[in-house]
Every structure is written in structure tokens, then in C-alpha cells.
Amino acid sequence: MWKTIRINSSNNTVKTENYKDAYLGLGGRSLIAQFLIDEVNPSCDPLGEEAKLIFCTGMFAGSGLVCADRLSVGAKSPLTNGIKESNVGGSVAGALAGHNIRAIVIEDIPKEDAAMQFVLIQSSGTISLEDASSYEGMNNYEFVEQMQNNYGEKVSVISIGRAGERLYKNSSLQVTEFGTNYPCRAAGRGGLGSVLGSKRIKGIVVQKAKNKNTLEFADQEQFKKIKKELNQAVIESSKTSPFSLVGTASTIDLVGPAGIIPTHNFTGTISENIENLKSDKFLEFVNKNGKNKHPCQAGCLVKCSNIVNDDDGNFLTGGFEYETIALCGPNCDIYDYEAIAKMDRMCDDIGLDTIETGATIALCMEAGIIPWGDAIAALELYQQISDGTELGNLLGQGTEQVGRHFNSKRIPTCKNQALPGYDPRGSIGTGYTYATTAMGADHTAGITLGPDDPSDVDGAIATSNIMQHIFAMADSMTCMMAMATLGGQLDKVAELYNALYGKNLSPDDLFAAADTTLRLEKEFNKQAGWKPEDNVMPEFFRNEALPATGRKFDIPVELLTMKATK
Amino acid sequence: MIVFNNQEFDAIKNITLAQFVDLMKAQHVIENTALLITVNNELITPSAVHTKMINDGDVIKTRNLPMGG
Numbered sequence: 001m002w003k004t005i006r007i008n009s010s011n012n013t014v015k016t017e018n019y020k021d022a023y024l025g026l027g028g029r030s031l032i033a034q035f036l037i038d039e040v041n042p043s044c045d046p047l048g049e050e051a052k053l054i055f056c057t058g059m060f061a062g063s064g065l066v067c068a069d070r071l072s073v074g075a076k077s078p079l080t081n082g083i084k085e086s087n088v089g090g091s092v093a094g095a096l097a098g099h100n101i102r103a104i105v106i107e108d109i110p111k112e113d114a115a116m117q118f119v120l121i122q123s124s125g126t127i128s129l130e131d132a133s134s135y136e137g138m139n140n141y142e143f144v145e146q147m148q149n150n151y152g153e154k155v156s157v158i159s160i161g162r163a164g165e166r167l168y169k170n171s172s173l174q175v176t177e178f179g180t181n182y183p184c185r186a187a188g189r190g191g192l193g194s195v196l197g198s199k200r201i202k203g204i205v206v207q208k209a210k211n212k213n214t215l216e217f218a219d220q221e222q223f224k225k226i227k228k229e230l231n232q233a234v235i236e237s238s239k240t241s242p243f244s245l246v247g248t249a250s251t252i253d254l255v256g257p258a259g260i261i262p263t264h265n266f267t268g269t270i271s272e273n274i275e276n277l278k279s280d281k282f283l284e285f286v287n288k289n290g291k292n293k294h295p296c297q298a299g300c301l302v303k304c305s306n307i308v309n310d311d312d313g314n315f316l317t318g319g320f321e322y323e324t325i326a327l328c329g330p331n332c333d334i335y336d337y338e339a340i341a342k343m344d345r346m347c348d349d350i351g352l353d354t355i356e357t358g359a360t361i362a363l364c365m366e367a368g369i370i371p372w373g374d375a376i377a378a379l380e381l382y383q384q385i386s387d388g389t390e391l392g393n394l395l396g397q398g399t400e401q402v403g404r405h406f407n408s409k410r411i412p413t414c415k416n417q418a419l420p421g422y423d424p425r426g427s428i429g430t431g432y433t434y435a436t437t438a439m440g441a442d443h444t445a446g447i448t449l450g451p452d453d454p455s456d457v458d459g460a461i462a463t464s465n466i467m468q469h470i471f472a473m474a475d476s477m478t479c480m481m482a483m484a485t486l487g488g489q490l491d492k493v494a495e496l497y498n499a500l501y502g503k504n505l506s507p508d509d510l511f512a513a514a515d516t517t518l519r520l521e522k523e524f525n526k527q528a529g530w531k532p533e534d535n536v537m538p539e540f541f542r543n544e545a546l547p548a549t550g551r552k553f554d555i556p557v558e559l560l561t562m563k564a565t566k
Numbered sequence: 567m568i569v570f571n572n573q574e575f576d577a578i579k580n581i582t583l584a585q586f587v588d589l590m591k592a593q594h595v596i597e598n599t600a601l602l603i604t605v606n607n608e609l610i611t612p613s614a615v616h617t618k619m620i621n622d623g624d625v626i627k628t629r630n631l632p633m634g635g
Contacts, residue, residue, distance in 0.1 A: 237598055248635040304635070321635055422634070443634060452629040462609045463602060467632060470612065484633040488600030491584065491616045507613035 001216045002102035005127060007119060009199035010049070010108035014119075014127050019102050025501045027059025029085040029475035030513060031103065032074030033520040036083055039105070042527035046078040047167060047198035048109065055096075055104040055158065055204070059477045062097030062215055063500065065227050066234045066301045067482040069094035071158075071175060072475065077190035079169045079356075079398055080415040080440040082525040084190030087444065087475050089296035089305070089319075090175035095156040098209035099125055110200050116165070117200060120151070123207040132202040137162060139349040139386065140174045140183040147205050148181065159183060159203030161351030162386055164193030168396030170356035171197065174348055177318050178297045180307060184318040184344075185296060188353035189417065189442055191398065218502030226496045230486060234301045237485040242279070243304040247292050248322035249282040251421075255326075259548025260426030260449070262331040264372065265362040266412045268423055268546045273335035277325060285337040286320070289313060302481040308341050317345040323443065326421030327358025332365055333373035343375075346382040352396075357382070359399040359418035367406035410540045415440035415530075424537060425546035425553045427453050429460035433468060435535045435560045438521035444480065446471040457555050472514040532561040569625040570595065577622035583615040587628070601628040 002019035026034055035054050036042075044050035053075045060068035071093040077084035096104075099121060106119075116132040135143050139161040147157050156176050163171035171193030174183035196203075217223050242250035255261040256274040263269050275281070286292050289309035296305040296319060310316045320341055328343040329335060347354045361378050364370055369391075370377035384392035395402055399418040403411030412419045417440030424431025429448030437445035446467035454460045474483035477493075486493055490507035497505055505513075537560070541553040568575045570590055578586070583603065590596050603610045604627045610618055612631070620626075 237600075240597065243633070243635075251634050323635065447632050447634050449634055450630060450632040452627075453632070459609070463632075466602065466609060466611055470631065480633050480635065483600070484631050485598065485600050487612050487631045488587075488598060490613050507616045511611055511613035 001100060003100050005101055005104045007104065007106045007129065008108050009106060009110050009201060012117070012129050014129060016127070025059065025497070025503065027057060027061065027102070027476050028070060028072040028087065029472055030059070030517045031056045031476070032072050032085045033083065033517045033524070035103070035105070036074060036076070037520045037524050040076060042076065042524045043529065044076060046076040046081065046195060051076055051195060051198070053106045053192065053195045053199065057093045057097050057102055059497070060500065061093055061102070062213060063223070063227065064299060065478065065496065066231045066299060067297065067479040068477065069097060069297045069299055070479055071187070073173055073187040073192050075192055075195045076528065077192065077440070078167070078194050079191040080417050082415060082440065082528050082530055083438055083521045084192060085439070085475060086173070086187035086189045086192055088173070088175050088185050088187040089178070089300070089479065090185035091156040091178045091181065091297065092158055092175050092204070092206060094298050095206040095208055098212045099206070100213040104204065106196070106199050106201060109198055114200050116202050118202045119204040121204070121206045123210040125209065135202050136165065140351055141349050143203065144176060144181070144183045147203075151205055151207055154181065154208060156206040157183060157203055159351070160193040160196050161349060162388065163351040163396055164197040166388060166393070166396060167194040167197050168352070168385075169194060169398040169401070170353050170360065170396055172347070172351050172353045174351055177305070178295055178300070180315060180318055182315055182318060184348050186319070186348060186353065188355065190440070191353070193351050215500070217500055219499040223496060223499035226492050226499060230489060230492055230496065231301060233489060234482055234485045238302055241302070241484070243481050244293065244302055246279045246283060247286070247304050247306050247320070249277070249320070249325055250279045251322045252277050252282070252325070253279050255422065255426070255449070258426060259546055260423050261326050262412070262419070262421060262423055264333055265331060265366050265410060266419065266423060267544070268425065268548060270548060271330070271333070271335065274330065276335040277329065277337065281337065294318065302479070304481050317341050317348060320344055323421045324354035324358070327355045327418070328361070331358055331362045332378055334375050334378065336375055339375035339379070342379060343382060346379065346386070350382070350386045352385065355420050356398050356418045357385070357395070359412055360395050360402045363399060363403050363406060363408055363411070364395070366408060366410070410538070412538060413441060414537065415534065417441045422447060422449055423546060424541055425551050426549065428457070428553060428555055429454055429464040429467070431537055431541070431553050432461050432464040432555055432560065435537050436464070437468060438518070438525050444471060444475065457559070460555065461559065468518060469511055469514040472517045473510060476514070476517065535560040567622065568620060571626070571628055578620070581620050583610060583618040583620055583626070586620050586626070587615065596628060598630055600631045602631060603628050
């Protein structure tokens, strides 16, 4: 029933293949892992001819299950030099599912002087490579507007801005959001925008299918029944979830006073200005001209997203999330929602990972390039990245490279990727995930944060290992916010899977499948040259205590470098 | 007797951990069943709760699945 689209960027061919039987039942991150291990040489140049970029939908895409229309993007990361799956909401995955498309594989690279192209998937199902030379140098908002003018207001778009075109290692892929259709959703981590840029492809434009795909179910009635139960469970949970009532920014209420939010380049110094960013202030800011409780994709019942408008009522940004706020805000001593929202907009427009960029700007402040807390100066640096100045080109290379350039002794990265919004000294299980996951420092690989986050090393490691499996499961089928409910009903999730695919999986089998995904990812990285001894936490987290607790990151090195995945 | 999040409950024979958690939710002891659970200090995976049997004397502690974004 599903199709795989294979696009060769060197000879400009577009092929439609039947989806492999062996891949049936895989989706999202699990499919990315299998594709990459099967088709990509792990030691390849991430921006070279052997590299492939894969877009795929989750295992329940198009089925009406809550938050099932996530898009996974995967490749060898030019930032970490390991496997990367970056996962995003928005309108594209649903549009692809409507066309029966499970995966798009973009292969090879064209000659250096080749004209830029984009992929057009028309409502008829026709797929073509189109000339994009007149769009080269455009950032995402303008490109999407052009595509909407040319192909319809409701067209769904994946695109790169100047950052991806210039092969910056902190470049994102932007995706149009459900409802607003602005490119404010990001597959941000790992520099995957540059992989698309290396193939001289500006984006993928998807018109809604004229004849929408209908899924083939092994047992449609059973599927409908269980889907209804699971969706209802998420609706019930959302009535009290702070992610639904406020948004992911609600996390600040916990991690701000606890000193876990990164501040002043991960020193952990607590500022009284953190009060400016708490939930009540966030709601006040967002709802002044926009709104919270916005679904980022069709079928989202969690609604943790938002729309931020400026004082003139014009759209400023959307999907204004905790990680962006933490890294672009307090990590740079900036505690002003309006300024941080402008940074989010600029990152989305240029096509930059907000986490990587926020961490990079903090290093510029530490190096004295701009003053701490100076939002205007920070925005000027974002502009320099867009303009491609000498400094801007440096900042586009990511936190690790910028830190080395400035001889910083405090570079907050694991596997060359900036740490996200949880200081590992305040959540050592999360730190264990940063150091050991195949994804580089990445909160979506499995956090342990929250009340009762284990403070003992054994408990933290055990929790991290379980959460790494849960997040691998979430990234293959739905979003992690929905998993906060579905994770308690894996028996029903297994029944749902069986009703769709005609299998007989148990909850333990789902967990085992997640384990397979993690092992494939680690195998890819092993072949790419990663070694157990690379599983390290930057030394300053071991030498400096977190001011709020006095705790250092103290999981012994030998426990980080063990070869086993669990 | 089962100790669940520091509250004592009568032991029930032939019941899985998932069934016991559902019972706790029905009695409004907990709000959500998406949990990380320890039984006698051993962390149980969310998949294994459907096969793990509860025994008299077990001490069960739960926390919500950690999520964030």
C-alpha cells in the first residue's frame, strides 16, 4: 500500500518504488535506522555522494491516531558524524500519507555548479524536480510564501534557508505548521538542513492528494475501536497536563527555580529574572496577540503549540518551545519573551537549530564578542549568520567549533552537539542519555527529569535506559507528548499495531522493537568510527558544582563508556 | 498488604502490575497510568507491567513518565 520515492540529485531522476515488505510495521525513527543501516555507508562524508537524506512518516501515519502524523528526517549528521533522526510535527507528514508515500530518499550530490531544485508532489500524485534557481538565497518564510503563491495556499512545505544552502552544521529543515502554514516547525538537530543543501535541493512541496489514500487494515473495526479509546485517553490527560494548558514553556516552573535550566552558558546561576519566564508570564505574552493550545498537526489532541503575533497582529512565530526559550534566553542571560520570540523567528527563517544557535551565542558572550544579556546584539549576530559574514559563517558551524575558535574551556556539547535545556548536573539520568545516546546530546533521546528524578547513579542509569527505549518508541509512532499517555497503555498500542499490520505483538515486543532501533543506531555509529570512550560529559560539568544543589555530574566515566546498550 | 506510593492496600491475588495501577487510577490514587514504576526498588519497564504479577508485601512506587520539549 505504501510507496517509497527515490530521488537522485545527480542525474535528476525520480523513481517510485513499492514499499519493501521487510519494512512493513516500521515507521519514523525505526524506519530511519533500518534505511540507513541498509543503504548508507556509515563512514561516508555526510555531505558527499554516498550520503542519503530520508524523510518518512510514522507507523500509524494517516490513521487518525493522536499525533501520528509526525515527520522523521534521517541521515548521517554532519555535526555529530553519527546517525541522526530528527522529528517534527507540521502538515507535511499528513500530506505525504495522503499520497501513500511512506518514505522519500534523496541520494547522491550534483555537480558543484548545478542549479538549485525543489521537489514538487502535485495533487495528482505526479512528482518532479523543478528549477529553484530563482529561490536560491531565500530564507524559509519567503520561500514558503512563493510556493503558496504558485501551488496553493494549503500546500505543505519542507525547506531550508540560507543556513542549509551554505551547509552550516547547525542548519535545520523547516516544516509548515498545521493551521497557520508558516514554516515554524523545525527538524532542528544534527545539521540535517545542510544535507539537503549539499544535494542542491531547496525543499519539498506537497499539494494535498486529490484522491486521498485509504489505509489497508488487517482489522479495521478493531483498529477504530482501540484508536478511539487511546485518543480519548489523551483528551482526558490533556485536561490537566501543563503541556496542554500552557505549553512546553511550563517546564520553566520546575527547572527554573531548581537551577536545571541552562543559564549563563551552563553555569547554573539562578537569576531572579527567571520569574519573567514562568507559565503565567508565558501565557500573558503569547495570549496578548496570539494564542496557546494550538495543534501543530492535524489530529493533535495535546495542543502544546502556540501562535505568537506581534503588536500589529502579524504572525511572528509559532511552536515557541521550552528548548528555544532556555537556550536562546537564560543561557544567554536574556529573560525577555519578546526578544526570545524574535530569535525563534530568525532561526526558523534562516533555518537554524535554536538549541545549537543559542548555545553558540552564549559562547560569543563568554568570549566577549557581545555583552551578556544583550538581546539586540544577539539578534545582530543572528543577522550575521543570515548575511553570511565571516563571523556569521563561523557561528553556523555549531557550538563545538565556535567554542574551540574562542578557546573556551566550557563548551557544552556531547558528540559535537550542543546540550539542550536540562543541565546534566541537575538531572544526571538525562546527562547519562546525552553522553550515551547515538543521537549526541539530545533531549528527545530520553530525559529522566521531573519529580522523583533519581539522584543515585544506578537509578539514574536505569531510568535513562528505559526512557531511551520509550523515546525511540515515541519517535517511531507518535509524538513524545502523546506518549506521556500512551506509554501507560502499551497493551492497547500493541493491539492497535496488530489491527493495522495483522501481527501478534505484545507490549514486550514493542519494547524489543525499540531496543532493535537503538542497537541499529549504535551499530551505524560504531561503523562510522564512534568509540565507547567518546561517551563523555564536558569536564566542566564534573569540576563545577551546580549552584542550586552543589552537585557535580558524577556518573563515573567507566559507566558512560560501557559498550552495552542496557 | 501492598504499599503503593506510601499508602497501604489489601493484597489481591492473581493481578498484574498494570491491573493494579488501573485499580489505583479508578480509586483516584493516581491520575495517569503512564508511569515509571519500581516494585521493591526494581524499575519495571512500561511494557513489563502487563505481565509482572503483584505479590503480598510488595512496595510499589510510581512517577509520571518524564517528557519535555
